[in-house]
Amino acid sequence: DAGVTQSPTHLIKTRGQQVTLRCSPKSGHDTVSWYQQALGQGPQFIFQYYEEEERQRGNFPDRFSGHQFPNYSSELNVNALLLGDSALYLCASSLKYGRPYYGYTFGSGTRLTVV
Amino acid sequence: AQTVTQSQPEMSVQEAETVTLSCTYDTSESDYYLFWYKQPPSRQMILVIRQEAYKQQNATENRFSVNFQKAAKSFSLKISDSQLGDAAMYFCAYQLDSSYKLIFGSGTRLLVRP
Secondary structure (H helix, E strand, O other), X not given: OOOOXXXXXXXXXXXXXXXXXXXEOOOOOOEEEEEEEOOOOOOEEEXXXXXXXXXXXXXXXXXXXXXXXXXXXXXXXXXXXXXXXXXXXXXEEEOHHHOOOOOOEEOOOEEEEEO | OOEEEOOOOEEEEEOOOOEEEOOEEEOXXXXXXXXXXXXXXXXXXXXXXXXXXXXXXXXXEOOEEEEEEOOOOEEEEXXXXXXXXXXXXXXXXXXEOOOOOOEEXXXXXXXXXO
């Protein structure tokens, strides 16, 4: 049973560029959440997708956007990259809106470096 | 504002000994869940243990147990018989039953001495 798969594992981009990160949820899961983890900090919630719609959003600017596809996979897009966007981006999948009862399965993340 | 505080940036324990990691949280809600996650160098967050706030009994998972003090808003993790594989970052997290997001603390790095 495949867990959460994220690609790429590492990425280097230049300030001002745009980036797309991808996530395939665990088999059977229908909800995908994205988190940003800056170095030495805990993950911060970016947003969650369920039924191809953004259900909840954290305190992130509109430069951060996402999409969920009919097969439940998801993309995170970041426009106009800033140095401060350098972080580990984690994807977490779950069932039914990510209600805490069902728990989350995390991927190993994409390490984004902005230079 | 809902916050999670981990006041120990780093802890060290001798193999086979017991260690306790501290966590406090702040919320005015009554229905929520608390979690401890482990993040090894592989970077994947792995759920260690979960506690429902409405349950008075402390959760246990093999060598891992929690001390949940709801009135004090405290949620500590005890690791018994520590093993080298327990070395990792440990994050305390909180989620309202009505919310879709986890709120994490800043983490505690656990070192295990052989």
